[in-house]
Amino acid sequence: MEFISLKILDKFQILFNKFGIDYDIMRTILKTKLILDTRRTPVIAEQSKKKSSEKTSLMQGYFFHFIFGVFLAFFIYFIKDEMIRMIYFAGAFFFMTTLYLISDFSFVLLDTKDKNILLTKPLDSKVVSMAKVLHILVYMFRLNSFIAGPSFISIVMLNGAGAIPLLLLEILLMDLLIFLITAFIYLLILRFFDGELLRNIINFIQILLTILVTVGYQIAVRMIDFTDLQNLHYSFEFANFFNPILWFGAPFEIIFNGGTDIYLYVFTVLLIIVPLISFAIYLKLSKKMESLLLKLDGQGNEKPYKHKFELILGKLLTRNETVKQSYHFTNAVLRSDRSLKLKIYPALSTGILLPILMIFNMGMRGQIIEPTGYEYLYLYFNLLILPSVLELTLYSSASKGAYVYVSSGFANLKELYRGILLTVAVRLFVPLLILNSIIYILLFKESFIFDILTFMLASMVVLPLLGKIYFTELPFSMPIDESNQNKSMDKFFVSLGVVACTVILHLVFRKIPMGTWIYTGLLIILIPISWNFITPKIAKKMNKA
Amino acid sequence: MAEVLRLEHLSKKFGNKEVLKDINFSVNSGEIIGYIGSNGAGKSTTIKIILGLIDDYDGDVYVFGEKVKGKHEYKRKIGYVPEISDMYDNLTAYEYIGFIGNLYGLGSLNAVAKAKEMMSVFGIEDAIDGRIHTFSKGMRQKLSIITGMLHNPDILFLDEPLGGIDANSVMVFKEIIQGLKNQGKTIFYSSHILEVVEKLSDRILLLNEGNIVLDGTMDEVREKQSDSTLESIFNDVTGFHDHEMLANKFISAFMS
Numbered sequence: 001m002e003f004i005s006l007k008i009l010d011k012f013q014i015l016f017n018k019f020g021i022d023y024d025i026m027r028t029i030l031k032t033k034l035i036l037d038t039r040r041t042p043v044i045a046e047q048s049k050k051k052s053s054e055k056t057s058l059m060q061g062y063f064f065h066f067i068f069g070v071f072l073a074f075f076i077y078f079i080k081d082e083m084i085r086m087i088y089f090a091g092a093f094f095f096m097t098t099l100y101l102i103s104d105f106s107f108v109l110l111d112t113k114d115k116n117i118l119l120t121k122p123l124d125s126k127v128v129s130m131a132k133v134l135h136i137l138v139y140m141f142r143l144n145s146f147i148a149g150p151s152f153i154s155i156v157m158l159n160g161a162g163a164i165p166l167l168l169l170e171i172l173l174m175d176l177l178i179f180l181i182t183a184f185i186y187l188l189i190l191r192f193f194d195g196e197l198l199r200n201i202i203n204f205i206q207i208l209l210t211i212l213v214t215v216g217y218q219i220a221v222r223m224i225d226f227t228d229l230q231n232l233h234y235s236f237e238f239a240n241f242f243n244p245i246l247w248f249g250a251p252f253e254i255i256f257n258g259g260t261d262i263y264l265y266v267f268t269v270l271l272i273i274v275p276l277i278s279f280a281i282y283l284k285l286s287k288k289m290e291s292l293l294l295k296l297d298g299q300g301n302e303k304p305y306k307h308k309f310e311l312i313l314g315k316l317l318t319r320n321e322t323v324k325q326s327y328h329f330t331n332a333v334l335r336s337d338r339s340l341k342l343k344i345y346p347a348l349s350t351g352i353l354l355p356i357l358m359i360f361n362m363g364m365r366g367q368i369i370e371p372t373g374y375e376y377l378y379l380y381f382n383l384l385i386l387p388s389v390l391e392l393t394l395y396s397s398a399s400k401g402a403y404v405y406v407s408s409g410f411a412n413l414k415e416l417y418r419g420i421l422l423t424v425a426v427r428l429f430v431p432l433l434i435l436n437s438i439i440y441i442l443l444f445k446e447s448f449i450f451d452i453l454t455f456m457l458a459s460m461v462v463l464p465l466l467g468k469i470y471f472t473e474l475p476f477s478m479p480i481d482e483s484n485q486n487k488s489m490d491k492f493f494v495s496l497g498v499v500a501c502t503v504i505l506h507l508v509f510r511k512i513p514m515g516t517w518i519y520t521g522l523l524i525i526l527i528p529i530s531w532n533f534i535t536p537k538i539a540k541k542m543n544k545a
Numbered sequence: 546m547a548e549v550l551r552l553e554h555l556s557k558k559f560g561n562k563e564v565l566k567d568i569n570f571s572v573n574s575g576e577i578i579g580y581i582g583s584n585g586a587g588k589s590t591t592i593k594i595i596l597g598l599i600d601d602y603d604g605d606v607y608v609f610g611e612k613v614k615g616k617h618e619y620k621r622k623i624g625y626v627p628e629i630s631d632m633y634d635n636l637t638a639y640e641y642i643g644f645i646g647n648l649y650g651l652g653s654l655n656a657v658a659k660a661k662e663m664m665s666v667f668g669i670e671d672a673i674d675g676r677i678h679t680f681s682k683g684m685r686q687k688l689s690i691i692t693g694m695l696h697n698p699d700i701l702f703l704d705e706p707l708g709g710i711d712a713n714s715v716m717v718f719k720e721i722i723q724g725l726k727n728q729g730k731t732i733f734y735s736s737h738i739l740e741v742v743e744k745l746s747d748r749i750l751l752l753n754e755g756n757i758v759l760d761g762t763m764d765e766v767r768e769k770q771s772d773s774t775l776e777s778i779f780n781d782v783t784g785f786h787d788h789e790m791l792a793n794k795f796i797s798a799f800m801s
Contacts, residue, residue, distance in 0.1 A: 028647045032633060032640075039635045039676075116631040120596050121648045122620040287600075 003034050005138045022127050029118065029131040034138065063489065065146040068096060073150035077158065082257040083234035085158075086249035089151055090174065094245055096147050097140060098178050099346070108136055109186055112293050129286035133179065133279075140175040159256045166255065170248050176275040177244060180282055187285060190292035236263050247271040307331070313426055318419075322412045326419020330393070330475070331427060339397040339480045344389055344428065351385035351432050354378070356439055375444065376451035380503045382432060383462060387495040389428060390470040393420050395483045402477035413474075418531065420475055421467050425460065433459065450516055451506070457523035458502045464534045466495050546573035548610070549700055549731050550595070555604035557590055564590050566755040568604070572733065574699070577726050579746030580735040581775075583783055586752040588735045589628070592702050596625055608700070621649065624698035628705035630689035634678035638664075638688055641677060642695070649696040656695055663691045666721075667714050682709030690718070700731040707738065719745060743775040751782055758782050 006027060016023040072092050079085040109132075118128050148171055155163050234253075240246045240263070250267030253259035310331050314324050334341065355378035396402075410416070437452045469491050509519035551571040557564050564587045572578055582588050593599045595606055597613060597620065605612055608619045632641060639657055646656020657673075664670040667687040672680065680688065686709050694701065707715055722732055722745055736742050742749070749766050751759035759766055759782055763775070770778045780786060 025648065028644065032636065032644050035640070036633055036635050113631040113633075115598065116627070117633070118648070119598055119617075120620065120625045121645070122617050123648060124617055 003031065003138075005034070005141070006031060009134070016130070020124075020126065021130050022124065025123060026127045026131045026134070029128065030134055030138075033131065033135045037139070062143070062146045065096060065100075065143060066150075068092075069147045069150040072147070073152075073154040076151055077154040081233050082159075082252045082259070083246075083249035085155075086252050087234070087246055089148075089155070090170075090245045090248035093144075093148055093151075093171075093174060094178060097143060097175065098182070100143055101136070101140065101178060101182055108132065109183060110293065115293060125287040126283060129283060129289075132286075133282070136179055137172075137175055140179065141171075144171055144175065159252070163252070163256070166251055170251070170271070173271060173275045174248065176279060180275065180278040183282055183289070184278070187289050187292070190289065236261065241266065241270070244270075244274070247274075307335075310427075317422060317426065320415055320418075322415035323419045323422065326416045327422045327426075328419075330420045330423035333396060333476055334423065334427060337397050337476075337480075340392060340395060340476075343392050343395075343480070343483060347385050347388040347392070348428055348432055351382050352435055354381035354384070355436055359443065373447075375440070376448040376455065377503055377507065379433075379436060379440070379452065379455045380499055380506075382429075382436060383459060383466075383499045383502070384496070385432075386424075386429070386463065386466050387470060387492055389424060390466055391488075391491075392483060393424065393475055394471070394473045395478045395480045396476035397480045399477055399479045402474050405474050405477070416475065417467060417471050418464075420471075421463055421531070425463055429459065429463070450520075451510070454506060454516060454520050454523065457520060457527065458506060461523055461526045461530045462498060462502055464530045465498050468534045469494055469498075546575055548572070549574045549608065550733070551605075551607040552591070552595075553605045553607070555591070555594065555602060555606065557587070557594065557599065557602040564755055565594075565602075568752075568755075568757055570750060570757060570760060572700075572731060574731050575726055575729045577722065577732040577734060577745055577747045579742035579749045579775075580733060580752065581737070581739065581742055581749065581779065582752035583785075584737075587755050588752055589704055591752070592625070592704050592733070592735060596620070596623070596702065621696065622699045624693045624696065624701045626690050626693040626701070626703045626706040628708060630685060632677050632685070632689070635676055637674050637676050638669075638680075639673045641688070642673075642692060645692045645695060651696060660691050660695060663694070664688075666717060667691075683711055683714070686710050687714065698730075700733065701725070702733045702735075704735045705737065706734075707736070707741065715741075739775045739779060749775070751779065753783055 009027070009030070013023045016026065072089065076085045076089050079088060114128065114132070119125065148167075152164075152167060155167055234249070247267040247270050250259070250264040250271065254264050254268065310328070314327050318324050318327065334344070358378040358381060359375055404410070433452075433456055437456075440448055440452055505519065509515035512518070548571050552568050555565055555568040564585075568587075568591065580588055580591070590599065594602050595608070595613070597617065600614060606614065609622065611619055613619050633644070636644065642657050642660040643653030646653045646660075649656075651659075661670055661673060664673060664687070667690075669684050669687050672684060677685065677688065686706065690706060693703075707718065710718065719741065722734070726732060726747075732745075734742060734745060743763060746763065748762050749759060750757055751766075759769070759778070761769065766775075766778055767773065770781055780788075
């Protein structure tokens with residue numbers, strides 16, 4: 001198997017050798033990593049069947065990025081100011097790529113297996129680190145082609161073919177910077193903490209980063225007036241020196257618009273030297289990082305915690321013993337499975353932000369929010385995170401443990417799934433709803449209180465419906481590292497349909513006199529029906545067997 | 546016999562816990578060292594330090610007279626078989642062997658040819674095209690033994706190498722160890738299976754709470770402790786005599 005990325009890399013062999021890196025060994029490691037990335041399906045019986053679908057789902061995984069890329073390309077095409085255009089492009093690019101790196105590539109950065117396999121061999125740690133960096137960069141470049149590809153065309157159409165090498169170089173520098181910022185944050189955490197606490201902190205930082213990047217991007221975008229793209233002009237402020245996103249516009253302004261301001265040259269120099277110096281520092285620190293990673297293998301001193309609140313809720317919410325046990329079991333898994341948490345919590349944080357961002361994007365006029373009366377509908381964006389969350393409950397880093405369902409002869413799958421739904425609702429979704437409700441009440445006072453309540457009830461009706469769509473395998477039974485490959489667009493679109501229906505119903509009932517009351521009453525009746533009578537397909541299949 | 550390994554004042558702390566306390570010993574070529582101790586005594590930590598997997602320690606480690614801290618070339622001369630082998634599970638055994646062969650500069654084809662012969666000894670040659678994640682625990686361990694020895698190392702570090710391996714293969718493995726000793730290879734064997742250690746080792750090093758508390762040939766150790774088996778010596782030195790009581794406690798819990 002030969003990879004294009006390796007063939008391209010071969011052209012730079014001399015450069016690597018010059019820096020004292022054994023290119024052949026590094027290439028061997030990188031090639032193996034790329035081979036490993038192409039296969040992540042341990043079910044040997046399904047190998048031939050899955051191979052083609054793996055490729056399709058990989059493309060599907062990038063579908064959203066591509067749509068985003070096309071949208072971005074159209075958007076920046078209409079911006080005339082070189083600086084502004086590149087700031088928007090770089091901002092969007094940073095946002096998407098960082099999110100992807102944090103949620104999907106942390107495992108490469110924090111991998112301890114590599115150390116045990118590679119560093120027991122006669123290899124310079126520099127070679128191993130370089131292979132790791134390149135492995136991540138190859139993936140980022142693949143992602144880039146979907147996110148930045150369409151914008152590439154826009155920029156070339158506006159600035160001519162001369163923009164190609166510059167843009168490629170900028171993308172490489174941006175990737176490097178994103179990767180290094182992430183790596184340095186991990187390095188800092190690894191330096192000061194250990195064991196369980198360290199893993200929890202990393203988990204927390206990952207979630208925090210996702211939120212920060214989302215909010216940061218919004219702030220960057222808000223620095224410029226949105227209303228008139230054609231007439232936007234960049235004005236320099238000293239603080240801009242510290243915002244890497246703004247650096248990326250400078251070379252374009254200098255080359256294609258004849259910009260001569262000194263700050264443009266400073267931006268350009270920063271753009272080149274900051275990633276390169278950071279990279280040199282990373283290579284120096286990488287050995288330290290590798291040894292610090294050993295802490296991840298160690299045992300920590302997590303304090304025993306009795307989870308009283310969870311126990312009380314379990315007693316209050318269900319009398320069925322199996323549902324209760326399933327509820328506690330799912331809570332325990334969600335508490336302890338960090339790989340799973342790494343996937344679930346960033347998804348949740350997006351859920352918190354989506355409605356708020358929509359309000360600010362649609363309702364902001366200058367400095368004040370002008371409610372349109374329909375803001376309550378943005379709350380339904382919260383429901384869009386449920387498909388990812390429910391799908392993730394089928395995965396676990398201890399998926400092999402799923403044999404107990406079969407070996408114990410356990411048959412009450414319906415109750416098992418109800419316990420999972422209960423946990424998703426209580427542990428993940430309701431706190432999200434409460435947080436959003438608080439923000440809504442702070443922003444709009446009492447205007448939407450009844451709608452918030454209606455939305456909460458509708459969510460509780462919809463949750464089992466989405467469960468029915470997504471619970472197609474036994475809970476926590478598939479390896480977590482496959483969770484990106486098996487994403488189903490069909491299921492997502494069906495879920496989207498279900499959510500759209502609830503949005504329409506809410507909207508329609510609100511127009512009818514006393515409609516909201518009727519709708520609320522209906523929802524209250526529907527909740528127990530939805531939770532009792534909707535059995536996932538897998539449960540029916542298993543029960544038959 | 547030339548000295549191949551020397552540890553001088555080796556100490557290691559994990560947080561506030563002192564895992565190794567001023568360890569000193571040297572090993573000569575052709576020796577089989579039985580490195581024993583309770584769980585958490587620091588056996589694996591010692592081996593990881595020698596292998597360069599842990600580098601923030603106090604003291605010095607010398608392999609073939611060369612201080613190894615921060616170096617990597619010396620690893621050509623050492624082989625390592627861990628208790629639980631990390632491998633790239635989605636590669637086939639063929640690919641993994643080829644990969645390891647390349648890392649040692651053997652070339653993948655040479656490595657595979659050599660490994661195939663070694664695999665046939667353990668009866669797993671037919672599995673060469675299977676992905677590693679489909680292997681049983683024993684098959685994985687056999688593959689780990691093979692890839693740990695592929696490059697003809699002068700010193701072999703074996704950390705509980707026999708986990709999951711069938712009885713016949715254990716017998717073959719013991720013969721291999723004796724044969725390698727006769728070829729002048731040095732074996733550093735860390736294990737809890739004291740019968741195997743007793744049979745194989747020329748010299749016993751017993752680690753207890755981070756200290757070497759016994760160092761000598763089996764005869765010397767027996768004489769010193771006036772016990773006949775390594776198991777009873779181990780119990781004496783580690784102060785453990787509650788096995789019967791604990792077993793009964795377990796059975797009562799089991800039957801209740």
